[in-house]
Amino acid sequence: DCFPWPGVTRSACEARGCIYTSGDPNQCTFDxxxxxxxxxxxxxxxxxxxxxxxxxxxxxxxxxxxxxxxxxxxxxxxxxxxxxxxxxxxxxxxxxxxxxxxxxxxxxxxxxxxxxxxxxxxxxxxxxxxxxxxxxxxxxxxxxxxxxxxxxxxxxxxxxxxxxxxxxxxxxxxxxxxxGLPMMVPYWSLGYQLCSVGYTTINESKSAVDRMREYDIPHDVHYGDINYMMEYRGFTIDPVNYAGLAEYVEHLKEEGTRFFIIVHPVIWNAGEPGEYLPYERGTEMDIWIKDSQGSYQNGSGWPGSVFFADFTNPKTEEWWGDECVLFKEELDYSGLWINWNEPHSFSLPEPCANNSLNQPIFVPGIIEKGLTFKTICMDNQQYMGKHYDVHSLYGWSMAKQTLPVARRVENNEKRGIVFSRSTFPGAGAWNQHWLGYNEATWEDMRWSIIGIMEFNMFGFPYVGADICGLYEETSAQLCQRWHQLGAFYSLARNHNGGNLPPQDPGYFGEEVAEVIRDVLHIRYTLLPYLYTLMYNAHITGAPVIKPLMFEFDDDAVTLDIDDQFMLGPALLISPVLEENTTSIRAYIPDSRWFSYYDVRRTPSNFDNIANFTQLEAPLDFIPLHVRGGHVLPTQRPANTTVTSRNNPLGLIAALDDAGEARGSLFWDDGEELGSQCCLSV
Structure with a gap:
């Protein structure tokens, strides 16, 4: 364990069997x-x-x-x-x-x-x-x-x-x-999405939707989080608290709103014979992860006692697909949100064996309580090998089997969509990502920009944080400002935790709802531009949301800027990230810039001159600037993409200093798998 750590002494270095060399810093090296x-x-x-x-x-x-x-x-x-x-x-x-x-x-x-x-x-x-x-x-x-x-x-x-x-x-x-180039998402998945662990009954879910309709707020995707299930068991519907869910999902679809479901890889295993068929069918196919003795590894999840599906086993895809198809016949869901796929376990019935896999001599820093904390034993056996070696591939392998399933439930006619909590290099070919369990704080809102830029760099261009925050109670001002930022995430989802007040836009009343509606209308206006960016990412690997340094790579100042970002090459987003703030200090790179709102040239004090400047940003406003030399395709907005896609298209042409501008548009039916009919200009 030799490396130049601060303050290293000769005795400490040599005690590790390393070679000490004084210097700045002192070197402690391996011979x-x-x-x-x-x-x-x-x-x-x-x-x-x-x-x-x-x-x-x-x-x-x-x-x-x-x-x-x-x-x-x-x-x-x-x-x-x-x-x-x-x-x-x-x-x-x-x-x-x-x-x-x-x-x-x-x-x-x-x-x-x-x-x-x-x-x-x-x-x-x-x-x-x-x-x-x-x-x-x-x-x-x-x-x-x-x-x-x-x-x-x-x-x-x-x-x-x-x-x-x-x-x-x-x-x-x-x-x-x-x-692995990223999957191409359907057009409707770029619309605004609403989810809450707090929908403990279908009536609470309906109330949130009703507030969206009352304030005329765009709403393309609604969610069933864990509460829609019967006692948290996958592929079930709670017959009491969510009675009538299938009919309600059909109603939402008629209004242009799709329904997403959460699914877990952990399957309840404590029922009587015939009580829970997904478990029995999986057992017949022998698709569960096994312990070091060859028995199925038992764990603990939301349903209680659970087994873990082994997604490195080719047979698991057949079982997983069969269960998803059967459930699709019961509930007409449109997307799969896969969670708990690190994999996670609350606890294990027996401690993991004391061996070199479960308790290795070296454990990377900061990992709480060792490798087996909140998961299964490292000496568990999977089809691909020991869990010690493939643990971080669990989400990757689950994604690899889930996208084909998402397409299978649509008769392989639609491209499907999957997004996941756990990811690994290459998994973007089968699923995309949200940033996980954040908190309703101004700091988490700010840091979400960094996470989203990183995941675009990792190959996951469809990514977002939980708008308004998952944990802790949000405030009207934070939620409003977060929507102004989140309207320019590629995945724009408001996700609320349990045992908290609602945080859907309508809950805060007319003033907040109108501001959120207006900024979402900007998003929907720009959906043809965003969809084109997603297509370009799909065929080239280019990021959709990117740091300024990617576009202005000859400007060393941009190397440190992470509180602004570019949406594609043409739109500069400068969000407000602090409470009670109505102006921001923003960096304006060297280019010709136009205000998005009135398409007027920006003031000459920062046009074609790279510098920091103060931008006014009252509570109902987020500064947006269009870069000269670019053409952005647009469309008149509506409250769902089902409606908006029938509206007239338009263009924003922002000329550069030479009086020129270029852009592109990709347009197809928005969801067909391998669509042969498209426009690319």
Whole structure:
């Protein structure tokens, strides 16, 4: 365990069997007996840039511990996940970031639901490259002021991929094209979505919908969270609290609102024979994860005692698909929200065995209570191998089997949609993502921008945070401001926790509802532009929501900006992120800019001059600017995409200094799988 940590002494270093060298910082290195290091260079415009230099610490490779260190070309480091990062650019002062799929409330310093061992380094020249260290075992990365980083993992292999850009966005496209281009989402999924754990009865769900209709607020997707189930058992409907759900879903669909359901990979196993057929059919097919002795691993979930479906087993897709098809006959849902797929377990009936898999000598930093905390034993057996090696692939494997199922329930005629809590490189080909269990705070709203930009970099362009916050009671002002921001997430969903007051837009009354309706109308006006961006992401891997540094890659100031973002190449979003604030300090990159609202040129004090400026932002307003040189396709908004897609299309043409502008439009039926009839201009 050799690396240059702050304040290291000779005695502490040598006690670890390492070699001490004084310096700034002091070095504590591993003697590999070879005396050489690996260095990777690439040629860029008549000079060589070093992208990987292991002379910082070399390589340690053993059965359950692998460590590799590298110098970085600069301190401009981005990526690694999934975490709540408080800045898009990493702090290089010996910060530990563990990576291991884990169910946890969103908070800093903790390994969250996904596992993404990939980073971007923007070099001193402002060229950029990305590096993927493809390994699914528990890992951590430690930043160092050298600048450099150390990567450690509990085993497996190291497949290291380099994506040489040289532009930041081009490096992202190279990475995403390699691991898997993202699925194409249906048009209606870009509409506004409403969900709450607090809908304990169907009447509470209906009341929220009624308020949406009362205030004429767009509403394309409504949700069944865990309360629609009978005692939280998958593929069931509560016959008392949600009586009449199937008929209500049909009613919503007639109004143009689709219904999404949450599904878990944990299946209740404590019923009497014939009581719960999904469990019995899965047992007949032998698709449950097994313990080290070959018996099914028991766990604890919302339904009580549960088994865990093994999605690395090819037979599981047949069982999973059969259950989803049968349930589709009972309830006409339109999308699948897969959750608890780290996988999560409240507890286990017996402690995991004391062996080298469940209690390895090395455990990455900050992972609470070891690798088995809130999940199953590492010596469990899956079709693909020991859970120790494939734990962080559980969400990936579930997604891989769920998208075909989402299409199967639509007779393979519609493209389907799946989004997931747990992710891994390449999973974007089958599902997209929401940022998990956040809180109703101004800080969480701000940090959501960072998470969304990171997941676009990871290959998940359809992504959003729970608007207004999931946990804790929100306020009218926070919810209003969060909607102004969330209207420009690619996944715009208001999601509320249980035992809390409602937070649907209509709950706060007419004044707030009108502001939210107006900003959602802007979103719906721009849906043709957003849909075109999603298509471009699907075929090229380009991000949809991106940091300013991706578009203005010759401007070093943008490397540190993470409280504004670009929606595609043409729209600058500058949200208000603090309470009781009616003006913001925003960075305006060097370009020609127009106000979205009146299509007038911006003031000359920041037109074509990159600088910070103060923008007025009263409570009913979010600053939006259109970049010169671009054409944005638009459409007259409506309260559902079923209606809006029949409205007239339009264009916003913002000319550059040469009097020119370019744009594109992709247009098809919006949901058919492999649509042959489309317009691309």
């Amino acid at each position: 590999d007996g070879v005396g050489t290091s690996s260095n990777i260079f690439y040629h860029a415009e008549h000079f060589f840039l070093q992208v990987f230099d292991t002379s910082l610490g070399g390589l340690v490779f053993s059965d359950q511990f692998i460590q590799i260190s590298t110098y970085l070309n600069s301190a401009n480091l981005y990526g690694f996940g999934e975490h709540e990062h408080h800045s898009f650019k990493h702090d290089m002062n010996f910060v530990h970031w563990p990576m291991w799929a884990h169910d946890e409330t969103v908070q800093t310093g903790v390994n969250l639901y996904g596992h993404h061992p990939v980073y971007m380094n923007v070099e001193e020249t402002l060229d950029a490259h990305m590096v993927l260290i493809l390994n699914s075992n528990a890992a951590e990365v430690v930043t160092m002021p050298a600048p450099g980083l150390t990567y450690r993992t509990t085993g497996g292999l190291l497949d290291i991929y380099f994506f040489l850009g040289p532009q930041p966005e081009l490096a992202v496209q190279q990475y995403v094209s390699t691991v």
